[in-house]
Amino acid sequence: VVEGLALLDLGVSPYSGAVFHETPLIIYLFHFLIEYAELVFMITDVLTAVALYLAIQDFNKVVFKKQKLLIELDKYASDVAELIRTPMEMHYIPLKVALCYLLNPYTVMSCVAKSTCSINNTIIAFFILATIKGSAFLSAIFLALATYQSLYPVTLFAPALLYLLQRQFIPVKLKSKSFWLYSTQYAALYLCSLVVIICLSFFLLNSWDFIPSVYGFILSVPDLTPNIGLFWYFFAEMFEHFSLFFVCVFQINVFFYTIPLAVKLKEHPMFFMFVQIAIISIFKSYPTVGDVALYMAFLPVWSHLYRFLQNIFILSCLLIFCSLLFPVLWHLWIYAGSANSNFYYAITLTFNIGQILLVSDYFYAFLRREYYLTHGLYLQRQDGTEAMLVLK
Amino acid sequence: VDKAWKELSNILSGIFCASLNFIDSTNTVTPTASFKPLGLANGTDHQLLRYAVLPREVVCTENLTPWKKLLPCGSKAGLAVLLKAERLFHSSYHSQAVHIRPICRDASCRAVSWELRQTLTVVYESFYSGQGKKDWSLFKMFSRTITEACPLASQSKIYVDISAKDKEKELLEVTPSPTSLHEAIVQGEKRTYAVYDLLSPSLFNTSRSLNVQLKWKQPQDSLELSTPILHAHRYVSGYGLQTGKISTLIYNTHPYRAFPVILLETVPWYLRLYVHTLTIITKGKENKPSYIHYQPAQDRRQPHLLEMLIQLPANSVTKITIQFERALLKWTEYPPDPNHGFYVSSSVLSALVPSVIATKEVDMEQSPLFTSLFPSSDGSSYFMRLYTEPLLVNLPTPDFSMPYNVICLTCTVVAVCYGSFYNLLTRTLHVEEPSKGGLAKRLANLIRKIRGVPPL
Secondary structure, three states: OHHHHHHHHHOOOHHHOOOOOOOHHHHHHHHHHHHHHHHHHHHHHHHHHHHHHHHHHHHHHHHHHHHHHHHHOOOOOOOOHHHOOOHHHHOOHHHHHHHHHHOOHHHHHHHHOOOOHHHHHHHHHHHHHHHHHOOHHHHHHHHHHHHHHOOHHHHHHHHHHHHHHHHOOOOOOOOOHHHHHHHHHHHHHHHHHHHHHHHHHHHHHOOOOHHHHHHHHHHHOOOOOOOOOOHHHHHHOOOHHHHHHHHHHHHHHHHOOHHHHHHHOOOOHHHHHHHHHHHHHHHOOOOOHHHHHHHHOOHHHHHHHHHHOOOHHHHHHHHHHHHHHHHHHHHHHHHHOOOOHHHHHHHHHHHHHHHHHHHHHHHHHHHHHHHHHHHOOOOEOOOOOEOOEEEO | OHHHHHHHHHHHHHHHOOOHHHOOOOOEEOOOOOOOOOOOOOOOOHHHOOEEOOOOOOOOHHHHHHHHHOOOOOOOOHHHHHOOHHHHOOOOEEEEEEEEEEEEOOOOOOOEEEEEEEEEEEEOOHHHHOOOOOOEEHHHHHOOOEOOOOOOOOOOEEEEEOOOOOOOOOOEEEEOOOOEEEEEEEOOEEEEEEEEEOOOOOOOOOOOOEOOEEEEOOOOOOOOOOOOOEEEEEEEEOOOOOEEEEEEEEEEOOOOOOEEEEEEEEEOOOEEEEEEEEEEEEOOEEOOOOEEEEEOOEOOOEOEEEEEEEEEOOOEEEEEEEEEEEOOOOHHHOOOOHHHOEEEOOOEEEEEEEOOOOOOOOOOOOOHHHHHHOOOOEOOEEEEEEEOOOEEEOOOOOOOOOHHHHHHHHHHHHHHHHHHHHHHHHOOEEEOOOOOOOHHHHHHHHHHHHHOOOOO
16 A cells, blocks of 8 residues: 555556555545554454444344244244353353454454455444444445455345345245345445445546456456465466466355355345355455454354354364464475475465365354254154254 | 567567567566667657566577678678687677667768667686786687788777876887877776777788787786776665565765766566665665656566666765565466576666766767767766666575466365355255165174174
């Protein structure tokens, strides 16, 4: 960003080079705030934590209300008393979420590094707050800002829409008119605010240069600087013939989990949002540890799933070890010269596998709890022995 | 213009057997201020100018042969007889140049003709002779002597610099005696040249061949070279393969005159320059350039171009630093020996250096050599173009033996994600039906019955 500002001062368009890839709104924001950069990033982190706190507080109320409704409707089996959530246990969850975000070493690292990822996290947190409060207008605006910054939050449109529909008590049926009416309203709000923001950036810098530099850069991955993701080494070692094909495949990979997840998780849009944010931060083209911090902040919300998680110890050890080994192997490769790029790449692979297995573990635990809630906790087979649950 | 540039570089590459066809948009820049056309030109639009450097290529015998072929007599007669490859390349510095420019054919300038100027610069280590004396002769340097002048040449001369430092005439001696003496002001100093005119019939009277020899009368123990008024040094600093810093030091040793200098830096795109880290410090204080033109690089398309007009105060050292970050390239973009590093071409300093002694106007007709080698527009300064050292930087390298492995491993990780999500999304949880026992279970029960252990 500092380089972009310097180029702007020199009279050269910041996007004429290949160094600056942020949006024009960020340039203008930092034009005024560059002196207080550390303070700005601390404030954004605090704002994110506060937004998450308020969001989860409201969400807990919604969850509790829904649970009461389902109990009264007698949808739950008889022996699931220990799976029902009580307000007592849910009381400290918002605080835990906020602390989990603020004290996460990944958050601290991205604040110290003054990475613009913190600003992205703040916008997404405000978007979640607006969605949970039920305000479609604000939620569309924040989602448009988040999409404008980095392209991937457009997939968060689906969980937000499902949540708002649930809140309005509109059932999700393809034939229902009110469903389509509300969806088009929300989509129109979102698209309009996106168009307004893009035109505003055009007027700020008087050129459309920023579109290939920002969005073309995210989509076509030209810069292969090593990061914690999977793709830098993949494209560094790619045969030229296939690079377009694999770029397309990897970009589709981020976007295509949305529809199946929406079909499966339409009753539980917040969990869908969590899984979607996790998928974005694992498979985006330039992931950073700030993205990881955002979805990890949501883990205390699902702490009641703890008894159904299968591999949590191994996965948490894996993630901690990988995080510790990342800087060590980076130093060995780049500075000491005694290791190869393969070492760093291997840690990238294991870190991403750890993240993927963590998310799928939570997903499995969630589905299992839902099954137990409706079918009873102590399942018995026809001959009276204890039953095992399998996915078929 | 770009099409013509590409054609020109390909044709020159073919003529000179040089790899000039590697010149493409990734190493061509369009400087705005450093170069001006030397011959007749209709306009001075700098958009028509292209400048490219290939720092990795070296000059070798294959380039010398076509260069010699361009000479009117080739290497059969005249001065070019001396240019044999095995002695020429046994030197510390070797440089060949070809300059083409349009000039007026006569004084009224009604017709334009093309002037082709070829230069060859060689620097020999004089102590190779092994005796510690700096005597040299044409035979020692080139293992050949000149037998005749080129019949096609209108002028063919040898100039030997016999300027004496302390006005003592008897420090050195040249044999045979020169045809005439010539005095000129070169780069601010008065120099005397002994001239051997090969076309004059008196030269080859006594012997069939001409071997110019220079002997020092008194042994020179130390060589005192005056420091030039403008000189520069460039180096790269920093450790590790992530970041680095390019520093250029420019020295102005003139005792009382300050003058401006234009610095042109071309840095390849894979060293990402950060122009906000550009600092220019003279005598401990910051020095702001009066003109900056910065063209940032685009990945795989265009290099960085930085041109600055810097004022150098008298008797000072100016340090210009800029930081950069090293990029990771695709594995096919690395040269055959990737750990050798990548070359950064020299930066160009152009200046009108004020000279201590006033130069007099020299007519082009009288001494074409001096006006083209040491041009000066007015009496008080002379134009100098200085090239700094090329730099060698290392870039982080991926492992080149691994493309297939990398593709397999990364796709495995993506498939793990896809597989677990597919399972969770398309399958539902069911209570496991007790199976009546497959073949393996029945076999195991059989073995257990034999062992006397209760069955599964």
